[in-house]
Amino acid sequence: MTSTSTRDLVSQPYKYGFVTDIETEKIAKGLSEEVVRLISSKKNEPKFLLDFRLKAYRHWLKLQEPDWAALGYKAIDYQDIVYYAAPKQQDKKQSLDEVDPKLLETFEKLGIPLSEQKRLSNVAVDAVFDSVSIATTYKEKLAEHGVVFCSFTEAVAEHPELIQKYLGSVVPSNDNYFAALNSAVFSDGSFVFIPKGVECPMELSTYFRINSGDTGQFERTLIVAEEGASVSYLEGCTAPMFDTNQLHAAVVELVVLDDASIKYSTVQNWYAGDENGVGGIYNFVTKRGHCRGARSRISWTQVETGSAITWKYPSCVLQGADSVGEFYSVALTNNCQQADTGTKMIHVGPRTRSTIVSKGISAGRSSNSYRGLVQVGPNAKGARNYSQCDSMLIGDQAAANTYPYIRSQQPQAAIEHEASTCRMSEDQLFYLQSRGIGFEEAVSMMVSGFCRDVFNQLPMEFAAEADKLLALKLEGSVG
Amino acid sequence: MIRPDAEPLLEINDLHASVEDKPILNGVNLQVKAGEIHAVMGRNGSGKSTLSKVLAGHPAYRVTSGSVRYLGRDLLELEPEERSRLGVFLGFQYPIEIPGVSNLEFLRVSTNARREKQGKEELDTFDFDDHVRDRLQVVQMDPAFLERSVNEGFSGGEKKRNEILQMALLDPVVAILDETDSGLDIDALRIVAGGVNQLASPDNCTLLITHYQRLLDEIIPDYVHVMGAGRILRTGGSELALELEKIGYDWVDQQLAAEGVA
Structure with missing residues (x-):
């Protein structure tokens, strides 16, 4: 080897890099109160939602972009971004037959067949293209169980009371810079509601596709x-x-009541930029779950395999007594990618438990940081946390960092970190x-061995996919 | 077993190799025929281990001149994995730990890669399970080791048994065993040596790289070679090893000094 051949090995072309040629309705670049109002009016939103947006916008204006992460990137010009783009088609389709075949084709090419015959069995899919959801499969079947799975826009129209009740209840609009934005x-996005006592009969899945360049x-x-649902x-x-x-x-909010689980x-595979770090997605995401119930x-x-920049800390607020939070993560960075990712486990209730297993793989000239907070409040008597953070370096130019933060106000808590x-x-x-065993297979064997604890947590259909994805990311021409 | 009409399996001609531009092998000549067991002895730094790494294709070792023919083809132009599939086996002095990779899965992938080249059927997980349990007996190994990660947390003796288990599965034509006896107590040494003896046949050959006579009490070589300064200085029968046990290696220095090498 080997630094040369490892370099060859990890530079694998991105196979989802095509652009769909489709007429798009875009608003002008830039952000202002008018733009916020325009988006809201395009979506015929109720007043509470416009108010939510305006409050967030006004707060955002007062915030500074965070710079504490171990990430370096060119300043983002927020006035040079289009904030709403949608493929030109009539209102949300009643049936897939009415969806532009180009869009169906796009998702087909991505391996997400939406047409009735080819659907993944037992997985309902909501497909989001640029700013809007274009189709949701298996809606009727789910409705029979009382499960709501639809685009966020539809949810606002059909279940405004649920949106008003839960939106911003986990990640407030003023939570942080990117959440406020x-x-x-x-x-758009996805909305899922599982009523009391219902175990959702199928896997639910949302597939996000960015198509426009700006x-x-x-x-x-x-x-x-709700209570007892999963x-x-x-x-x-x-x-x-x-x-x-x-x-x-993006912002993701999860709410779980007594005895419920989510x-x-x-599987994040946004375009990561080329080998010199040109292009790629800046991924600034706030994900938080609230274990409200016992x-x-x-x-x-x-x-996490894609994006030029990843800034993401899926977290759990463990409020209900005996509630459980888990975070299993594989983050792979290559070339010039930078990832600063981890989790926050906030133990509020008694006997709450959390597990963190993080596996970072850095190749090329990339930088991969784990950043995690375990916080135990004064009432979290008997709280327990176990954290394990492992890093693997491939080649001699990649970096791995671990930033664990532990704060406990509870003497009877057990916190372990490895x-x-x-x-x-x-x-x-x-x-x-x-x-x-060939060189490429050897690398992928070692990587998947390293990630096994995490892959075991994925739904079965996707575990194999994730394994393949990592292998692909690390595959290339071995000389 | 020496047979004059046996087919040469491995022919090393005037082999020179270096690591980081430092020459280690300086003209090794060696021919090994089917059915033969050869022992390569010599002090630390004489080039024994380098020879084994070069034969297996370790990327850190650069061949600067000379040739190695294996079953009539140029061994040196083959990738390490290709050499293994064609029947070259290196038993490591220090078997590497590979955390997270299941030993069983590793053995299965490895065995199937070899079997494919041999024109044998691929073994699925069930067939392989039976096959490997059968081969475990060669080294009297506990099946529990199959469930662990490759060599991870194995004792020195367990690692060596795992090497011989791999040899038993890969059915090599040329088995090169680098200091297989190091770190073994006498019972483990007997088990490992017994495994090697069981696997030796008129169709394959074995190259034992060792410091000590004690392995050669268990595996009787047909030839003993003494290496010094990166080449073979002396060749004899199994009695040469006994002689070395008595006289040591001081004569090597004298010989090299006389040649103006050392």
Whole structure:
């Protein structure tokens, strides 16, 4: 090897980089109160939502972009972004037959068939293209169980009381810079409501696709599981290759009541930029779950492989007694990618438990940081946390950092933190090779072995996909 | 077993190799025929281990001149994985730990890569499970080791048994065992040596790289070679190893000094 061949190995072309040629309705670039009002009026929103947006916007104006993360990037010009873009089609379709075939084709190409015959069995999909949701599958079947799964826009029209009750209740509109921005201009996203006692009969999934080159994507996901309800939800993301950066600032809110559980899995494969760091998505995302009820449970699993910049800390507020929060993460960075990701586990209620397993893989000249907070409040008697943060370095030019923050105001809490760093060594690769295993397969075997604890947490259909995705990201021409 | 009409499996001709531009091998010549067991002895730094790494294709070692023919083809132009699939096996002196990679899965992928080249059927997980349990007996290894990560947390002796287990699965034509006896107590040494003896056949050959006579009490070599300054200085039968046990290696220095090398 080997630094050369490892470099070749990790520079794999991005196969989702195509652009769909479709007529798009865009508003002019730039952000102002008028733009916020325009977005709201385009979506015929009720007044409470416009007020929510305006309050967020006015607050955002007073905020500074955070700079505490271990990330370096060119300043974002917020006036150079289009805040609303939608493929030109009539209002939300009643049937998939009416959806522009180009859009269906796009999702087909991405491996997300939306047409009736080819749908993934037992997975309902909401497909979001630029700023709007274009189709949601299996809606009727879910409705039979009382499960609501639809685009955010539809939810506002059909279930305004639920939106008004829960929107911003986990991530307030003034929570942070990017959450405030999202709250002001969010365009669409997914809404899930699982009523009391219902176990959602299928996996739910949202697939986000950025298509336009100058458009920001600001989606909003809200999932509510009432008492005793449970759901497993997966999101996937891709974008075309542009030599400019696109901003993605999403907000995800999860609410779980007594004995309810949400398992939220992400396979993030936004365009990461080229090998010199030109282009790629800036991914600034606020994800938070609120275990409101006793014995409630939230599990975040993420496989982060894309984006030029990743700033993301899926968190759990463990308020209900005996509630459980979990965070399982694989973050792979290559070339010039930068990731600052981790979680926050806020223990409020008694006997709350949390588990953090983070696996960072850095290749190329990338930088990969784990940043996590474990906070135990004065009432969280008997709280427990276990954290494990492992980093793997490939080649000799990548960086891995771990920033664990632990704050406890509760003497009867147990907090454990383990961390390790290893380098994928030439000798390990040679050992596998000398047993007939090709170089690429050897790398992918080691990487997937390293990530196994996390992959085991993914829904089965997606575990294999995630494994393949990492292999692809690390695959290339071995000389 | 020496047979005059046996087919040469490995032919090393005037092999020179270096690490980071420092020459380590300085003209090794060695021919190994089917059915033969060769021992390569010598002090630390004599080039024994380098020879084994070069034969297996370690990327840190650069061949500067000379050739190695294996079954009539140029071994040196093959990637390490290709060498293994074609039947070259290196038993490591220090088997590497690979956390997170299941030993069983590793053995299965590795075995199937070799079997494909041999024109044998691929073994699925169930068939492989039976196959590996059968081969475990060669080294009297506890099946529990299959469930662990490759070599992770294995004792020195367990790692060596795992190497011989791999040899048993890969069915090599040329087995190069680098200091297989190091770190073994006498019982483990007997088990490992017993495994090697079981696997030796008229169709394959074994190259034992070792410091000590004690391994050669268990595995009787047909030839013993003594390396010094990166080449073979002396070749004899198994009695040469016994002689070395008595006289040591001081004569190597004298010989090299006389040649003006050391």
